[in-house]
Amino acid sequence: MSAAAGSVWNANSWHWEEKSYTKWSREYLQARLGSLKLVEDVDGFSVTTLPTPAVSGEASVSVRKGKTILAVDMAVKLQFEAQLKQDGNRKCRGEISVTDISSESVEDRDYTTSARLTDVDLPAAEAMTAEERQKALAIVKRNGMNAVHAALERFIKDLQEAESNSERLQADKAQREAELQRMQVAEKEKGEEKKAIAEQQKRMDSEMKERARQRAAAQPAPPSQPAQVEGQGSVWNANSYHWEEKPMTRWCRSTLEERFNSAELSLLDGSTTLKFFNVKVDGEASNTIRKGKKLVIFDLTIGADWTATARDEAGVFLADSRGRLDVRDFSSETLDDYEVTIQGDGKVPPQQRIDTAAKTELPEKIKDLLSKFVDDLRARG
Structure with a gap:
């Protein structure tokens, strides 16, 4: 896991903080997987995805102890078009489904993929034969998935860097330093005021103890001090008001x-x-x-x-x-x-x-x- 930057209040990005990246991830995958060249002239076949992939699922990036933690659970469906340029320009359409997409499954390449042909009305002169359609599907399964995998690897890498790139970390550091300076100036300005409040509180505590002592001394037969109740302050701390x-x-x-x-x-x-x-x-x-x-x-x-x-x-x-x-x-x-x-x-x-x-x-x-x-x-x- 790489370094990460949480919110300004989250000093050193130590505490758990989660940010949704679902919208960002869906838009990213739609852009990268749409109009993607899957196969280029393999046995005369070329395959490209259509520009409208369907993306579902969720993604988030969390920071904890300065580290980035990805939580991705997504799926995509890609429509593709295969072309055979031999003896004309014949076509067929199909669909690729990729499920169980996560940072771990992309790294190990153990997400689930499937590909199938779909029925689309094409002019007879443009439609592949049944044999050609099956050959196109086999090429997609054998060669086309490599391009999909490369796009998914890039997605995980860019998602990781979205919260941990050097520019963001430097900007975060500068913002933290500015916030710290602002707080130091504010504390300095209020230093005397806080000191006066502390001294006043100290005098009040002392006076309270003295009055309690005098009241106890004035009693001819003073009762024993009540025992301190668990979950409350000391006996002198009336109503547990003071820190x-x-x-x-x-x-x-x-x-x-x-x-x-x-x-x-x-x-x-x-x-x-x-x-x-x-x-x-x-x-x-x-x-x-x-x-x-x-x-x-x-x-x-x-x-x-x-x-x-x-x-x-x-x-x-x-x-x-x-x-x-x-x-x-x-x-x-x-x-x-x-x-x-x-x-x-x-x-x-x-x-x-x-x-x-x-x-x-x-x-x-x-x-x-x-x-x-x-x-x-x-x-x-």
Whole structure:
């Protein structure tokens, strides 16, 4: 994947951003596949597509972490005309259908193609014989598809470059720099104002604490301070109005490590049990509260070794295997868009069967573990 440029707000094109290229792709394919020379004088036959191909499907270009990701699912129908110039200028018509067009299928040339003859009324002197028509169709299938494939390869290349060409990247960089300069000037101009607001807020917080202390001291028998309620700010933070940040890193690390270490996951319809060990969680997390609203922020990575044992219905040992699990980019911004890597060390078929099951079944089970963790993190104060 090549470099890409997202919107100006999308710094370094890091966040997922998708743009529709359906209209652009349809117009492109109609222009490139219409009036396309498929065959030039092969056994006397020449074949050209008519200028009105039918294009359907969708296409989009996404950027994520500065990379371009294509999503293409399109199909085309091309009408063609074959001419035989020997002994006159005889013709026949036909149709080419190309389906399952994607960036991967074009690269591997495994999209689906078909070609057939169509019935068109032509003067007897201009119409090919039945034998000539079949020969023309065979030439289209054998030679004509190369020109179609070349056009599709160019389409994918140009679609990729539509979001990643050097001119666009340079223009995007200049626009980002201009936006950054504008923000810096605005911050400088408002610096004193922001400083005054911060100092005023600090005084208000201090006065609030002092009044609370004085009220408590004036009571002959002061009641004990109420316990902090989960999901709210500190006791002094009335109605959780002021910005307050609570570190949650230690809780997140210990909770995830405990849950992964204690998890026993079932694979292969219950015949195999997988457990984690050497679990390590890195990163940071916090809960912030402002104006009664709570925001959960976290950016974590999880690494663990795993061992799995397969047994038959009677509990007799069949095989075991070991491997490695890594979860990267698990954050409050990406949520389900994290990266999961699963490796297995199996050397013989029974072990490799366990490894395959871990790679296919484990991601969904990890998703359940992490979803429960996020729910619990949000529920905490």
